[in-house]
Amino acid sequence: MEIGERIRKIRESKKMSQKEVTVISGVGTAMFSRIESGKTEPSITTLEKIALALGVGLSDFFHEDAPAQDVEVNTYDSSLMERVKLIDTLPDEEKKTVFSIVDAFVGKRKLKNALQNVLHDAV
Amino acid sequence: MEIGERIRKIRESKKMSQKEVTVISGVGTAMFSRIESGKTEPSITTLEKIALALGVGLSDFFHEDAPAQDVEVNTYDSSLMERVKLIDTLPDEEKKTVFSIVDAFVGKRKLKNALQNVLHDAV
DNA sequence: TGCATTGTTGCTTAGAAAAGCAAATAATAT
DNA sequence: ATATTATTTGCTTTTCTAAGCAACAATGCA
Numbered sequence: 647m648e649i650g651e652r653i654r655k656i657r658e659s660k661k662m663s664q665k666e667v668t669v670i671s672g673v674g675t676a677m678f679s680r681i682e683s684g685k686t687e688p689s690i691t692t693l694e695k696i697a698l699a700l701g702v703g704l705s706d707f708f709h710e711d712a713p714a715q716d717v718e719v720n721t722y723d724s725s726l727m728e729r730v731k732l733i734d735t736l737p738d739e740e741k742k743t744v745f746s747i748v749d750a751f752v753g754k755r756k757l758k759n760a761l762q763n764v765l766h767d768a769v
Numbered sequence: 770m771e772i773g774e775r776i777r778k779i780r781e782s783k784k785m786s787q788k789e790v791t792v793i794s795g796v797g798t799a800m801f802s803r804i805e806s807g808k809t810e811p812s813i814t815t816l817e818k819i820a821l822a823l824g825v826g827l828s829d830f831f832h833e834d835a836p837a838q839d840v841e842v843n844t845y846d847s848s849l850m851e852r853v854k855l856i857d858t859l860p861d862e863e864k865k866t867v868f869s870i871v872d873a874f875v876g877k878r879k880l881k882n883a884l885q886n887v888l889h890d891a892v
Numbered sequence: 893t894g895c896a897t898t899g900t901t902g903c904t905t906a907g908a909a910a911a912g913c914a915a916a917t918a919a920t921a922t
Numbered sequence: 923a924t925a926t927t928a929t930t931t932g933c934t935t936t937t938c939t940a941a942g943c944a945a946c947a948a949t950g951c952a
Contacts, residue, residue, distance in 0.1 A: 649813065663897085663898065663899090664898070664899065665897085665898070665899090673940085673941095674940070674941055674942070674943095675898095675899080675900095676900080676901080676902090676940090676941085676942085676943090677939080677940060677941075678899095679898095679899060679900055679901085680900085680901085680939095682899095683899095683900075685900095685901090686938080686939065686940090687812060687813050687814060687938080687939080688813070688939080688940095689810060689812065689908090689909090689939065689940085690772065690810055690811070690813075690816075691810060692939080692940075693813075703831070704831040705828040705831040705832055707831075708826070708827040708828035708831060709828055786927090786928065786929090787928070787929065788927085788928070788929090796910085796911095797910070797911055797912070797913095798928095798929080798930095799910090799911085799912085799913090799930080799931080799932090800909080800910060800911075801929095802928095802929060802930055802931085803909095803930085803931085805929090806929090806930075808930095808931095809908080809909065809910090810908080810909075811909080811910095812909065812910085812938085812939090815909085815910080
């Protein structure tokens, strides 16, 4: 199976849209579409970003054998993705305002810890 | 661990020289040296050739011990995802406050409904 | 019916990978 | 030490990824 098909399968199994993955990963929507449809071969760096956004390990993209991805639904998909969608609809200015408010609620230290925990749990 | 180091370890464990791997794989010696020393990031295609020459699977290059997350964490400070995940760690009261602010910014009824669904799921 | 979301495609530009060849520097054996 | 092999580095050219646009169908929803 091509890597693009595998990525798509994993993404759909987590009920995420392409847009969501691109927002989280920072990969452009055009690129991501071409990657999934096999029109371009992503670099390792790009695959790392995508794997992180999907909440899977990089090696999950290369398992030739049985795909066990359907089982592993990451913990921050559905409700969290709804929030991503909402905030993502905001103009950049307002987005920054929301960010500053969030940052005001918690300090920078707690922020990094929280992120690390989430990421650890996800992968 | 970097992928280059991993390739080198596998190659040395099989007691093969760089030359042998490059002859079998068809990857140039200059390229292969730069790959092992981490001076360049190989493409998937090149990794496939190398894996074949080494007699290992592609996923053997990515076995999860050096998560890219450690590197990424510090670069996500201003990203959307970081805040979104952070919001999830807030107490309910503060979470609602943040969401109400988002709601105020968004202002659309449709999105407001979506937000309430999110809140419902969260609480 | 419109309207927004989702996904695809085309284009330009910048940057990095890969080939191919050559030269320089380890490392090892004779 | 010299020769031989192994690995690294430099350079040019070609190819391709990736970003950042924009435009385009297709689908679903109001």
